[in-house]
Amino acid sequence: MTIHREGRTLLFVLLLVLFALNWAVARFLPGNTLVQNSVIVVSVVFYLIILQFFRVPIFTVQKNDNQVLAPADGKVVVIEETEETEYLKGRRKQISIFMSPINVHVNRMPLGGVISFFKYHPGKYLVAWHPKSSTENERTTVVVKTKDGVEVLFRQIAGALARRIKWYVKENQQLQQGEEFGFIKFGSRVDIFLPLDAKVNVKIGEVTKGGRTVLAELK
Structure with missing residues (x-):
């Protein structure tokens, strides 16, 4: 460590x-x-x-182009089909991970690829589990495009305590699966939006480890 x-x-x-x-x-x-x-x-x-x-924590990332790794340590609080309106403009499977103050706060790339979109949004500081936190809180939106052309969107979302979002990515940057892309101080939430045909491997309440837990598998 x-x-x-x-x-x-x-x-x-x-x-x-x-x-x-x-x-x-x-x-x-x-x-x-x-x-x-x-x-x-x-x-x-x-x-x-x-x-x-x-x-x-120090560990070796088991890279797999067909697997989506958890971007953060925490607990799965949302698994649902939803409309992604900012960039993907369509229906997606959303998985949300809540990071408590005792979790590791490093955010890691769920997939390897090129950053095709990035945007920072200033906003509110609602509690991270609030339904509107993903659209009204301070947040970042990151989209990675894999070598197969699949785009996966994920967001860092600030909470009531976490008011310092840090990111280390920019558009057109190439990053490896499991590589660090950001950090959120003192707990918050990370949302990830997957294709509808992705096979989800986790369930509500399951504990995740960033860069190690396999959230889903891509077709």
Whole structure:
């Protein structure tokens, strides 16, 4: 496991702040060991909680052109047929993954290919499971076109806590399956829109691992 670059500065500053806080407590309350020990324990626990937000697991991606990998760690909250109106302009199978604050927050490419469309949308910060979050919240829309010409659309969606969406893609960029394309701080949601003939391999409530869980298979 490594620490994601999005968290390194924050973790360093937080370490300095907590160190200064503990120094101040020891300096101005030298005889109160209960308070000193309590502040140390709270500081360590708090730092570890923030640290786990930015962890990045190390693993080998099992690439398969016919399989759609989960773009994020989390839990499947939506599997339905819906109308995609922004780019694909048609009926698609939608799978939505909710990322809680304790999940890994790296977003990975579900398929390898060329980025044929990208757009950032400023917006609201409704809770990530709200039905309108996918159309009204701050979000990105990314479309990857595979070597077989299949286009799959996926979105990073901000939530009530996650107000920092980061993306590392641009149009015409070539990316590999499982490669990192973005990061969402402190939990949110990722939607993915598949062809209607795709075979879905997950069910509602199932836990996913980004870059490892096979969400679906393409015809």
